[in-house]
Amino acid sequence: MAQNTAEDMGYNEEILLEKLHNIQESYSYIPENEIDNLAQKFDMPRAKLYGVIKFYSMFYTEPTGKYVIRVCDSLSCHINNSKKLLNDIREYLDIDDGETTEDKKFTLEVVECLGYCGEGPVMMVNDEVYTHLTPGMALKILKNCV
Numbered sequence: 001m002a003q004n005t006a007e008d009m010g011y012n013e014e015i016l017l018e019k020l021h022n023i024q025e026s027y028s029y030i031p032e033n034e035i036d037n038l039a040q041k042f043d044m045p046r047a048k049l050y051g052v053i054k055f056y057s058m059f060y061t062e063p064t065g066k067y068v069i070r071v072c073d074s075l076s077c078h079i080n081n082s083k084k085l086l087n088d089i090r091e092y093l094d095i096d097d098g099e100t101t102e103d104k105k106f107t108l109e110v111v112e113c114l115g116y117c118g119e120g121p122v123m124m125v126n127d128e129v130y131t132h133l134t135p136g137m138a139l140k141i142l143k144n145c146v
Contacts, residue, residue, distance in 0.1 A: 016042055016052065020059055029060040057111070065100045065107035067145050069093075070124040074113040077120035085121045086110060088135035092142060105145070 016038070023034045030053060039046045053059045071086050090096060093106050100107040116122045119131035123138055130141060 012042075013052075016049075017056075020053065020056075024059055027063075028066075029063050032061075035061070057109075063100070063104065065105050067105060067125050067142075068107045068109065069142070070109045070111045070114060072112075072114040072116070072120060072122040072124075073110050074117065074120075076117040077122055080120040082121035085123070085133055085135050085138055089123075089138055089142070092139050106142070 019038060019041075020030060023030050023038075027034070035046060035049055035053070039049050042049070050061075053061060069089065071082060071089060073082050073086065089108065093101055093108060095101055095106070095108050097108055097110040114122045114124055114129065116129065116131050121133045123130045123133055123141070125141060125145065130138070
């Protein structure tokens with residue numbers, strides 16, 4: 001007897017990821033009602049859908065700030081003083097890792113690697129990457145965010 005594949009049951013990872021990206025782009029996160037809609041459309045348990053969403057770090061189930069700040073704390077960035085950079089950003093924004101400012105302007109994330117080893121410390125603001133940062137440079141970048 002042949003087993004049903006995930007695609008036979010309505011699940012197609014490529015299409016699902018595209019839908020998740022579209023929802024994320026519209027709302028800046030994936031609201032609960034959209035998760036319900038997708039689970040029904042793809043005939044998959046909500047738990048499996050949450051597993052997909054949580055696997056990819058670019059998806060959020062809670063609203064994020066207008067600017068998502070990712071600070072690399074990999075070994076190479078850490079050796080180049082990312083700890084000081086991160087502490088100054090935390091102090092400036094008055095939030096910790098995974099938090100969003102009250103005005104919904106900034107969300108801070110500490111990440112393991114941004115792929116710029118040897119150019120650290122590294123910070124990403126939305127899709128813009130900044131390398132060889134000092135704490136002063138990072139704060140100037142954040143102050144210029146409109």
